[in-house]
Amino acid sequence: MSISKNFLIHQIIFVGLMLVTSAVLADELTEREQAADQVSEQFIKQLGGHLKKEMQANGPVQAITVCKEIAPQIANQLSNENGWSVTRVTTKPRNSLLGATDMWERKTLAEFEAAAAKGEKYSEMKKSVVVDEDGKFYLRYMKPLAIKPICLTCHGSEEQIPAPVKSELVKLYPFDQAKGYKVGELRGAVSIKQPMDVPLYKKF
Helix, strand or coil, rough: CCHHHHHHHHHHHHHHHHHHHHHHHHHHHHHHHHHHHHHHHHHHHHHHHHHHHHHHCCCCHCCCCCCCHHHHHHHHHHHHCCCEEEEEEECHHHHHCCCCCCCEEEEEEHHHHHHHCCCCCCCCCEEEEEEEEEEEEEEEEEEECCCHHHHHHHHHCCCCCHHHHHHHHHCCCCCCCCCCCCCCCEEEEEEEEEECCEEEEEEC
């Protein structure tokens, strides 16, 4: 067999392997994004359920503890169960020690707001990309969180926040930036970072 024929066969095999590899990778990315969808929905559902229950049982002042204590617990539990990083992020943090954004998260939040300004709904948005950080690959994912009516008791205008809630917020969060919102505005996002070398649905 001639050298040219050998070369052609090797090229065909190489292209075929690349196509198979690309298809497998595309399937994996789809599965990983779907898994991130599920985890973000779990987080949102659990947090909303705790918040509603506490508001009904003990009122808005006690409900502050849900976002302060329960939300990080839910995020930590989901992180540990999956071997990922699951957090809430915002450009207007209430607690200056939690929820700070990195460059990619800030850019993505800005993209969400720009899309909303064009008429898209936050409930239908999400973003996922694969990034290389020092030779290690991650799937990064974000799902926006919009302000709902229940949120205004703690995140609305000065007129909408009851005096006892204001007093507690000042005591707990002296550098609070998370007020003045209206229903439907972007509060932040669920941010997930999956190491690509961690199998899906792995329980730790």
